[in-house]
Amino acid sequence: MKAFTHLRDLGPEGAQEILARAAAWKQKAPGAIFQDKLLAMVFFNPSLRTRASFEAAMLRHGGNAIVLEVGNGTWKLEDREGVVMDGDRAEHIKEAVPVLAQYADALAVRAFSSGLSDAEDERDPILSAFRAHSPAPLISMESAREHPCQGLADLLTVQEAFGTTKVPLTLTWAPHMKPLPKAVPNSFLLTAAACGADITVAAPEGYELTAEVRAEAEAYAKATGGSVRFTTDQAAAVKGAKAICAKAWGPATGSEAAPMASLQPWMPTAAHMELAAKDAIFLHCLPVRRNLEVHDRVLDGPWSRVVQEAGNRFHVQRALLASLLLES
Amino acid sequence: MKAFTHLRDLGPEGAQEILARAAAWKQKAPGAIFQDKLLAMVFFNPSLRTRASFEAAMLRHGGNAIVLEVGNGTWKLEDREGVVMDGDRAEHIKEAVPVLAQYADALAVRAFSSGLSDAEDERDPILSAFRAHSPAPLISMESAREHPCQGLADLLTVQEAFGTTKVPLTLTWAPHMKPLPKAVPNSFLLTAAACGADITVAAPEGYELTAEVRAEAEAYAKATGGSVRFTTDQAAAVKGAKAICAKAWGPATGSEAAPMASLQPWMPTAAHMELAAKDAIFLHCLPVRRNLEVHDRVLDGPWSRVVQEAGNRFHVQRALLASLLLES
Amino acid sequence: MKAFTHLRDLGPEGAQEILARAAAWKQKAPGAIFQDKLLAMVFFNPSLRTRASFEAAMLRHGGNAIVLEVGNGTWKLEDREGVVMDGDRAEHIKEAVPVLAQYADALAVRAFSSGLSDAEDERDPILSAFRAHSPAPLISMESAREHPCQGLADLLTVQEAFGTTKVPLTLTWAPHMKPLPKAVPNSFLLTAAACGADITVAAPEGYELTAEVRAEAEAYAKATGGSVRFTTDQAAAVKGAKAICAKAWGPATGSEAAPMASLQPWMPTAAHMELAAKDAIFLHCLPVRRNLEVHDRVLDGPWSRVVQEAGNRFHVQRALLASLLLES
Numbered sequence: 001m002k003a004f005t006h007l008r009d010l011g012p013e014g015a016q017e018i019l020a021r022a023a024a025w026k027q028k029a030p031g032a033i034f035q036d037k038l039l040a041m042v043f044f045n046p047s048l049r050t051r052a053s054f055e056a057a058m059l060r061h062g063g064n065a066i067v068l069e070v071g072n073g074t075w076k077l078e079d080r081e082g083v084v085m086d087g088d089r090a091e092h093i094k095e096a097v098p099v100l101a102q103y104a105d106a107l108a109v110r111a112f113s114s115g116l117s118d119a120e121d122e123r124d125p126i127l128s129a130f131r132a133h134s135p136a137p138l139i140s141m142e143s144a145r146e147h148p149c150q151g152l153a154d155l156l157t158v159q160e161a162f163g164t165t166k167v168p169l170t171l172t173w174a175p176h177m178k179p180l181p182k183a184v185p186n187s188f189l190l191t192a193a194a195c196g197a198d199i200t201v202a203a204p205e206g207y208e209l210t211a212e213v214r215a216e217a218e219a220y221a222k223a224t225g226g227s228v229r230f231t232t233d234q235a236a237a238v239k240g241a242k243a244i245c246a247k248a249w250g251p252a253t254g255s256e257a258a259p260m261a262s263l264q265p266w267m268p269t270a271a272h273m274e275l276a277a278k279d280a281i282f283l284h285c286l287p288v289r290r291n292l293e294v295h296d297r298v299l300d301g302p303w304s305r306v307v308q309e310a311g312n313r314f315h316v317q318r319a320l321l322a323s324l325l326l327e328s
Numbered sequence: 329m330k331a332f333t334h335l336r337d338l339g340p341e342g343a344q345e346i347l348a349r350a351a352a353w354k355q356k357a358p359g360a361i362f363q364d365k366l367l368a369m370v371f372f373n374p375s376l377r378t379r380a381s382f383e384a385a386m387l388r389h390g391g392n393a394i395v396l397e398v399g400n401g402t403w404k405l406e407d408r409e410g411v412v413m414d415g416d417r418a419e420h421i422k423e424a425v426p427v428l429a430q431y432a433d434a435l436a437v438r439a440f441s442s443g444l445s446d447a448e449d450e451r452d453p454i455l456s457a458f459r460a461h462s463p464a465p466l467i468s469m470e471s472a473r474e475h476p477c478q479g480l481a482d483l484l485t486v487q488e489a490f491g492t493t494k495v496p497l498t499l500t501w502a503p504h505m506k507p508l509p510k511a512v513p514n515s516f517l518l519t520a521a522a523c524g525a526d527i528t529v530a531a532p533e534g535y536e537l538t539a540e541v542r543a544e545a546e547a548y549a550k551a552t553g554g555s556v557r558f559t560t561d562q563a564a565a566v567k568g569a570k571a572i573c574a575k576a577w578g579p580a581t582g583s584e585a586a587p588m589a590s591l592q593p594w595m596p597t598a599a600h601m602e603l604a605a606k607d608a609i610f611l612h613c614l615p616v617r618r619n620l621e622v623h624d625r626v627l628d629g630p631w632s633r634v635v636q637e638a639g640n641r642f643h644v645q646r647a648l649l650a651s652l653l654l655e656s
Numbered sequence: 657m658k659a660f661t662h663l664r665d666l667g668p669e670g671a672q673e674i675l676a677r678a679a680a681w682k683q684k685a686p687g688a689i690f691q692d693k694l695l696a697m698v699f700f701n702p703s704l705r706t707r708a709s710f711e712a713a714m715l716r717h718g719g720n721a722i723v724l725e726v727g728n729g730t731w732k733l734e735d736r737e738g739v740v741m742d743g744d745r746a747e748h749i750k751e752a753v754p755v756l757a758q759y760a761d762a763l764a765v766r767a768f769s770s771g772l773s774d775a776e777d778e779r780d781p782i783l784s785a786f787r788a789h790s791p792a793p794l795i796s797m798e799s800a801r802e803h804p805c806q807g808l809a810d811l812l813t814v815q816e817a818f819g820t821t822k823v824p825l826t827l828t829w830a831p832h833m834k835p836l837p838k839a840v841p842n843s844f845l846l847t848a849a850a851c852g853a854d855i856t857v858a859a860p861e862g863y864e865l866t867a868e869v870r871a872e873a874e875a876y877a878k879a880t881g882g883s884v885r886f887t888t889d890q891a892a893a894v895k896g897a898k899a900i901c902a903k904a905w906g907p908a909t910g911s912e913a914a915p916m917a918s919l920q921p922w923m924p925t926a927a928h929m930e931l932a933a934k935d936a937i938f939l940h941c942l943p944v945r946r947n948l949e950v951h952d953r954v955l956d957g958p959w960s961r962v963v964q965e966a967g968n969r970f971h972v973q974r975a976l977l978a979s980l981l982l983e984s
Contacts, residue, residue: 084948639755
């Protein structure tokens with residue numbers, strides 16, 4: 001694999017292979033497989049889990065990682081073609097990326113949505129520029145469209161709980177004071193569909209995921225025997241689900257969505273969990289704003305797998321890095 | 329040892345053991361004792377010595393370290409229970425700490441005093457939350473109440489100068505334009521008392537250390553045969569001392585202290601050092617504001633051990649990390 | 657070598673030795689030559705190439721690096737002697753540097769020009785303070801006067817293109833919206849002269865490099881059989897050149913220079929490159945502001961060696977670090 005920036009780089013079969021390798025290595029860790037390998041990580045946005053788990057994956061297996069923070073210690077980067085660079089972006093990705101690719105064996109990049117529009121997120125401008133200009137293997141640490149390592153960690157957690165990913169899963173919208181990006185819900189949906197789950201997405205009117213992402217998920221479901229369903233009825237959606245994954249995201253571009261503050265009843269509480277299957281688990285990518293996005297009783301209750309889910313970031317990323325660094 | 333965040337985690341005997349190991353390994357360094365070990369360091373505040381010396385201790389012995397800066401590259405962290413997280417703190421310590429503990433073998437945290445009150449510092453809210461939620465060994469890189477690695481480095485420097493820690497030591501208040509935290513003077517006092525020194529603390533009226541810290545120091549002195557004395561008479565306090573340790577700190581909560589600017593004569597000068605013992609040494613934890621907090625002639629004079637004292641941070645921390653990583 | 661902060665630390669012979677070793681190791685990399693070695697890197701200013709290439713040089717050869725950013729995670733540092741430190745600089749270089757030298761085997765520092773004056777840049781205050789107070793080997797990652805690793809990387813790129821550095825080279829001024837420092841043009845001039853090139857510097861009236869730097873370059877040229885020429889006629893300067901190196905810099909202190917915005921025709925375009933030798937190459941230290949400083953067609957055209965030039969930073973720095981860490 002030369003790049004892993006979107007789930008389509010793996011597809012359903014590739015996703016299953018990564019989950020299988022992640023699970024096997026979680027049982028019995030490999031040795032110094034990243035000996036003499038160097039990963040250059042470029043962050044346009046903050047990180048806790050992503051940074052620490054990628055660094056740990058390299059360092060624990062004989063490798064090393066370099067961290068650069070765009071606009072904080074390193075120059076702001078331009079991604080647009082042909083512009084006169086007289087603004088605050090002192091360097092173009094056309095230079096920065098091939099330069100870093102000379103020092104490191106692979107690159108990792110985090111570049112959140114600009115918030116301009118769903119169409120802009122589909123285009124994924126910064127990630128696309130990295131991908132176009134990197135001669136080295138590239139992995140996404142979340143971009144405008146997807147957070148593909150998160151999706152894989154989520155499904156590994158489902159598999160650990162139920163021995164299979166082919167179970168009813170519900171992704172529910174959650175409230176927040178800010179219109180957060182859709183990369184995480186997109187990746188949960190896409191990865192669950194690619195892993196053959198029966199997935200229901202519940203969100204208020206006006207908070208729909210894009211047609212492109214929904215169509216991609218439906219194609220995966222068709223290939224894997226899973227199913228994809230979209231609803232605005234949260235109570236119906238959580239009923240009987242084996243896993244409830246909650247995430248806040250902003251309205252669809254141009255939609256007449258209700259203001260987020262008015263949607264407080266969408267916050268998952270213990271009552272929601274009691275509607276789910278008896279052995280249901282609760283997932284969230286973290287960071288989570290307690291009592292705004294998810295109630296304390298859910299996060300501190302018996303359903304929560306959020307810490308284990310974050311731990312699985314390490315495991316799926318180790319498997320992905322092996323594929324990128326050792327087999328590309 | 330599962331955690332080292334306050335001197336009471338070691339007690340007088342444990343402190344002596346760490347000093348003994350630090351001194352022995354300073355003579356003859358151990359090999360790759362931290363092979364396959366990863367330390368995750370979390371900074372709420374700036375650092376030079378602490379960061380570099382902890383990283384060096386891990387790296388020089390086959391281990392690795394990850395550095396996260398709260399609010400600068402990673403999310404701001406909430407420590408309060410039960411709040412609605414709608415402010416600028418995007419993640420709770422209840423998630424962040426157990427997540428990091430999955431990636432690393434031990435955690436280190438720096439979280440200075442909030443400056444709210446002495447009582448709040450006694451409670452040590454951020455450090456306490458880290459300690460409550462970390463399944464991994466935890467070490468303090470300075471918190472609201474104590475800077476325990478600094479205290480041990482100070483006493484190692486005393487021991488190197490005089491062959492024993494059981495000597496007359498003076499901790500003197502020094503001027504500054506800001507009301508600095510009391511963690512460093514607290515730790516000097518506690519560690520000196522735990523090491524059996526005869527310690528005098530000189531500070532202007534209204535700048536007293538807390539009753540809790542003074543009582544703890546007195547208990548250590550009783551156990552070790554040392555002594556603890558508090559005075560507002562700086563000249564008397566420095567007379568005959570074997571070591572003078574200077575530090576600026578803020579007034580006691582609620583006290584009618586003189587403004588710090590009016591206390592400029594408290595700044596240690598060569599004249600102060602000449603009142604001390606003939607072979608007296610000068611200590612300061614650094615960073616030090618020259619000619620505001622301590623005069624150039626002291627820092628550049630024959631008494632100064634401040635660079636060696638900072639070097640000893642590496643040595644005591646290596647000994648502590650061995651205890652936490654290899655024996656916990 | 658105890659320090660490499662200015663080209664004069666190497667001189668013409670030393671520069672040739674570093675280029676020879678860099679070229680040889682680029683063909684056949686050495687093994688774990690930096691085993692057990694730790695480099696402490698201190699940044700007063702942002703970096704991409706410098707930070708990543710120095711870290712890579714250490715990490716790829718068994719060593720390690722620590723990164724500190726002054727004023728961002730670590731204290732602001734004072735370099736002036738005898739001042740009352742009541743401003744925003746909490747620590748003096750007189751403490752910080754010897755302290756770091758206890759934890760690491762060598763120090764690296766980046767401290768750009770203050771922009772005060774050419775005379776202040778000649779004095780190189782921060783770098784000079786580091787050099788005065790470091791007991792450990794010291795390397796410059798760019799200071800007010802020079803960026804000596806960049807100059808060596810530039811000349812290695814010339815040597816790779818033509819098999820020799822004794823060719824006609826042109827350094828041309830380029831437009832920018834800010835008066836950038838002169839360290840990079842200074843180092844290109846000095847290193848080219850020390851490597852025996854026939855170098856022409858083209859800049860608008862009022863943008864002259866300092867008399868001290870020009871005299872030093874002329875002395876090197878005399879020793880190596882090269883030549884140094886200064887002109888305000890850009891077209892004549894680029895004619896027949898084997899390499900054109902472009903860089904923006906600010907006016908000479910006190911000069912009646914035309915405003916930079918009025919000098920837009922100085923921006924190198926394809927037309928400039930077509931005046932040069934048929935096999936001419938284009939150099940720039942990066943970051944480069946496209947279409948302000950250099951036209952897209954140059955950077956994306958057949959002449960550009962800017963990525964290879966940045967790659968050569970790694971190679972010359974590996975050779976320099978070997979000299980500092982293994983032979984000092």
